Amino acid sequence: MSLPELVRTTLDDESVAARVDLGGEDLLLVTPTRTLVYRAEGLLSDESIEEYPHDAEYVGVEEGRRKATITLDYGLDGERTFTVPTARLDQVLHPVLAGVLNARGITDSGETIKRTFRFSELTIVITSARLVRHIGSAVWDEEYDEYHYDDVTDLDFEEGSVATSVVLTVGDRQERFKTPNDQARALREALVDAVCAYHGVDDVDALRAATTTTAEDDVEEEDADTAEDTVSFGDGPEPLGTSVPDADESDSSPANADAESETTDEPAPDRDGFGTSGFESAGVVDDPAVAEELAALRKAVEEQNEQLERQQQTIQQLIEELRRRG
Structure with a gap:
């Protein structure tokens, strides 16, 4: 259908996303950036057109x-x-409203507004990627909530005598709102279709199965990372041999000094097989400080093992609970 010349001139090659007949020859046209209201010439008025940009803070x-x-x-x-x-x-x-949400950056480029519902002081906008909820006398302002389908893992609908409660499971919490029963079916179908299409599944049961599987995979990956991280002993006791005092340095009495001067010309025998590698055998340690250090190391190892066992039990319990939910 052709447009009046005044409308074509005002559009200036901008695309028309929606067109609504207002009666007679009057038109409302929505472009990506503005709404145009065209009034045809009448007995009491001339032809006119008004522009309303979409960067509004309130509708x-x-x-x-x-x-x-x-x-x-x-x-x-x-x-x-x-x-x-x-x-x-x-x-x-x-x-x-779709134009305003897009202009304000609430919806992304290419995101489609599927349905808009108004229930007294509650407005629900269902898009191809999220649900936008606004509560108040306005249809929309900057005090709104949004729930991206990436985070939605379940949908449920609890029917009452007058209204139906819509329950969204978002991450680890539930979000609820009520819709009159006479519009509940339309909202349910629109929301289920949008969420399932986003996740690439056929119905809510398939959505639950898909999101449960994803959650289990994430838990297993996180558990693997946790297990790797807990192997380290941090700043605990040093390894054996690094803190054993040197017998030659610990006894500097004159007698020993004389004994060294009779023996320094002779190479020490390689009794322990370490040769000149720079390492020394721990041997039999009688030093009380070293014994105490060994005991502390043994205690640290035991505590780490106990902690790993508790973590493994918790992981197994979580996986079993997730499987029962699926």
Whole structure:
């Protein structure tokens, strides 16, 4: 369908992401950067077009019986409003809100806004990569929550007499919100389809299995890293031989000095097989300080072994619990 000349001129080759007929010849067009509201010439008014940039900090809606007013607040630059037929409000709000979320950097390039739901003071936006939730009288402002599907490991829906609770498992916590029963099915289908498509699975059961398997793999990798890290003894006792006092240095009495002068010309026999390698045999150690050091080393080794055993038991218990959940 062709566009009025005024609209084509204003677009200036910018692509149109959405088009909504507002009745008569009036149009609303959404581009990547702005919303255009075109009013056709009438008996009491001339043809006109208004532009509303998407870099708004606030989106509000007031519904009347016949007309609905959409407000875009630009902070220090003030706010601007436009009206649409109440019957077309949902068709208008969805692409406008998608443009604002993209312009504010909340959604990424190429990310698709699947569905928008408004329940009194709760707004839910389902995209191809995340769920955005806003609570308050505004449809959206900068006080919002988002849950990326990367972190969603389970979905559940608890039906009540009036409303249905939507339960998202995000990491190690659960996030809940309620939707009226008359719209619960639509929201459920949209959310399940989006999350499962993101993870490449067919249904919620497959999602649970996939995320459980991933969690087990992560645990096993972390356990392997932990086991490698705990082998080190840190700054514990030094290895044997490095702190054994030199017998020649420990006794410097004159008598021994004389004895050395009768023997220094003769090479010492290689009784221990170390030769001239620079290492010495530990031999039999009678020094109390060395014995105490050996005991401390033995105690450190025993404590490390006990700690490794406790960690292994904890790891096995965690893996078993994860398997039971799957």
